[in-house]
Amino acid sequence: MARNVNVGLIQMSTPFDPSWSPDKIKQSAFDRHLPLIEQAGKSGVQILGLQEIFNGPYFCPSQDPKWYEAAEACPGPTVEVCQGIAKKYQMAMVVPIYEREQAGVYYNTAAVLDADGTYLGKYRKNHIPHVNPGFFEKFFFKPGNLGYPVFQTRYGKVGVYICYDRHFPEGARILGLNGAEIVFNPSATVAGLSQYLW
Numbered sequence: 001m002a003r004n005v006n007v008g009l010i011q012m013s014t015p016f017d018p019s020w021s022p023d024k025i026k027q028s029a030f031d032r033h034l035p036l037i038e039q040a041g042k043s044g045v046q047i048l049g050l051q052e053i054f055n056g057p058y059f060c061p062s063q064d065p066k067w068y069e070a071a072e073a074c075p076g077p078t079v080e081v082c083q084g085i086a087k088k089y090q091m092a093m094v095v096p097i098y099e100r101e102q103a104g105v106y107y108n109t110a111a112v113l114d115a116d117g118t119y120l121g122k123y124r125k126n127h128i129p130h131v132n133p134g135f136f137e138k139f140f141f142k143p144g145n146l147g148y149p150v151f152q153t154r155y156g157k158v159g160v161y162i163c164y165d166r167h168f169p170e171g172a173r174i175l176g177l178n179g180a181e182i183v184f185n186p187s188a189t190v191a192g193l194s195q196y197l198w
Contacts, residue, residue: 003156005046005047005155005156005181005182006044006045006046006047007045007046007047007048007049007182008040008043008045008047008048008049009048009049010033010036010037010040010048010049010050010051010054011051011187012032012033012036012051014028014029014032014056014057015028015032016028016029016057021069022056022066022067022069022070023069023070025056025057025070026055026056026070026078029054029055029056029057030055030078030081033050033054033055037050037082037085038085038089040089040091041085041088041089041091042089045089045091046090046091046092046115046154046155047091047092047093047094047153047155047156047158047182048091048092048093048094049093049094049184049186050093050094050095050096050186051096051186051187051188052096052108052162052163052186052187052188052189053096053097053098053108053188054095054096054097054186055078055097056070056098057188058188058189059140060134060135060136060137060139060140061133061134061135061136062136063136063139067098067140068100068106068140070098071098071099071100071106072097072098072099072100073099073100073101074097074099074107074109074111074122075111075119076097078095078097079095079097079111079113079119082095082111082113083113083117083118083119084117086113086114086115086116086117087115087116087117090115090116090154091115092112092113092114092115092153092154092155092158093112093113094110094111094112094113094158094160094184094186095110095111095112095113096108096109096110096111096162096186097109097110097111098140099122099124105142106140106141106142107124107125107141107142107144108124108125108128108137108140108141108144108162108163109122109123109124109125109144110122110123110160110162110184110186112151112153112158112160114151114153114154115153115154115155116154120151120152120153121146121149121151122146122149123144123146123148123149123159123160123161123162124143124144124145124146125141125143125144125162125163125164125165126143126144126148126165126168126171127143127164127165127167127168127171128141128142128143128164129164134189134194135164137164147174148171148174148175148178149178150175150178150179150180156181156182157179157180157181157182158180158181158182158183158184159172159175159176159178159180159182159183159184160183160184160185160186161175161183161184161185162185162186162187163185163186163187163188163189165185166185166187
């Protein structure tokens, strides 16, 4: 049966000072996103998608190991804060973060939260570009190992692809075959950085 679902997307720049610690940069990015997340909730958004690794800059044009410090568990501190926001506004959320599974094992991940704040699971980016200039992602991420899960939220079945995944149609087909009604594709890149790959 056809129905309307109010979906919101947030995409913004993440200003920071290079002298800041990764933790300070994460907090600054989160603080900058929070008013827009709150606005989405107050506006009646039912499912909100945030940008790729929303709580920091897109650091992959570098190969600076300091960014490993920005990785966290999933679920972990950022996801737990977002769970409270999801519950407050009865708003399902796609929350992309830099995940640390264990020492030396990092993923580009998106947690999916239901409208009551329940953590439903996560998707890990499967296709990891490593090309010069601009994309040294294999320095920071392992390829995803969770397949293509679909998450039943209060408002519909959600699938996730992350950024470069969009160039590979088989995963999107699998999401569709598994019942995804909406597929979110969080991205952090811009045409000026990515155009030559397209």
